[in-house]
Amino acid sequence: MSADDFIVTPWHVEGDIDYDKLIKQFGTEKISSELLERIKRITGEDHFMLRRGIFFSHREMNRILDEYEKGNKFFLYTGRGPSGHTHIGHLVPWMFAKWLQEKFDVNMYFQLTDDEKFFSKPNLTLEETSKFAYENALDFIALGFKPEKTKIIINTKNIQTLYPIAAQVAKKINFSNTKATFGFTNDTNIGMIFYTSLQSAPCFIEDKPVLIPLGVDQDPHFRLTRDIAQKIGKQKPALIHNIMIPSLEGPGGKMSASAENGTIYTTDSPAEVKKKINKHAFSGGQPDIEQHRKIGGNPDIDVSYQYLRIFFEPDDNKLKKIYEDYKSGKLLSGELKAILIEKINEFLAIHQENREKAKNQIQQFLLENK
């Protein structure tokens, strides 16, 4: 544990994250009210994830908007390390990316880093990460991206396209840089050491500015990318970061795809969702009903409330009422959980239907090797 009591790296997130401190640590910029206004003005909409600070930090978002207003379109890029099934935390940046695609009418690239998960997870085989890549792709497609403007990159399948770009990048990043950025040591396999250049590659797949919406834990890769972009005659990627989605079991750390009980998967049945929330969601309620009525709950640490805020209740008025009722003690933890369960299951019913359909659509989304 660091002196700040939290750790945020691409492979490990732990502790109660202080996002203001993280902005300083990483050297990013906080999303200001001016920037929020600007995005709202251009898109004509005030996205709840921006308004609520789910996306809280960025790098050079203003440059992207400057170019856009001059008529120079950018493109979007995000991804996923396929180490397991998709959970609802993964959906946050994807949903937001989909909104950006709609509002700005831009191309989107989605990278599935099956090689990286193979490198970083001792027990995963390449067959397994490829299988999860397919499963994760279905969830991505199910969110409604436009097939004519969206390409899915699978590292091991599209290496032919990625490699010439990755090679450009790799030549400019030395061992000392990656060691310092990722904390690599002598027992790190060389796949990991090279890997960041592959995650950089999609940034330069089109000769346009790129905007990357992503979990803030992935920022270190793109710090390196930004460092070397000019050296290879390219523009620095711009980024917009979302907070880590808490595990059901507590506010510290992010939802991990490996801890079954702390995680709602997109493939969970309504009964599983109900059970997981009721049995595992950390609450901000009081020890008993009398005290809860009297003192009230704490929505800020209540995971069920946080899920509503982050993802499942976009309506500010409804969310505000839940917040106030919970805080006043009018709403019990069990009742709050019931609201969340219904919201999740409503969402998943539609999502799972779209996910089935995605099986027939996936072919048109896959990137062709150049």
Add this chain to the structure above:
RNA sequence: GGGUUCGUAGCCUAGCCUGGUAGGGCGAUGGUCUCCAAAACCAUCGAUCGUCGGUUCAAAUCCGAUCGGGCCCA
């Protein structure tokens, strides 16, 4: 290629020197308590000790081989 070190339940690990078929922690599961969850407490599940062979009445423990991981040197 040489050297060295490690391999015990999902994870971490005790035991190995001084042979007698494994003990703990985390996790998981169930229960008590809570409107829930957490915490606390109680209980349960879970390991043929990397593999093969040898010595022995008896091997996780000794010996040999082999596979796999780590580090150092080349």
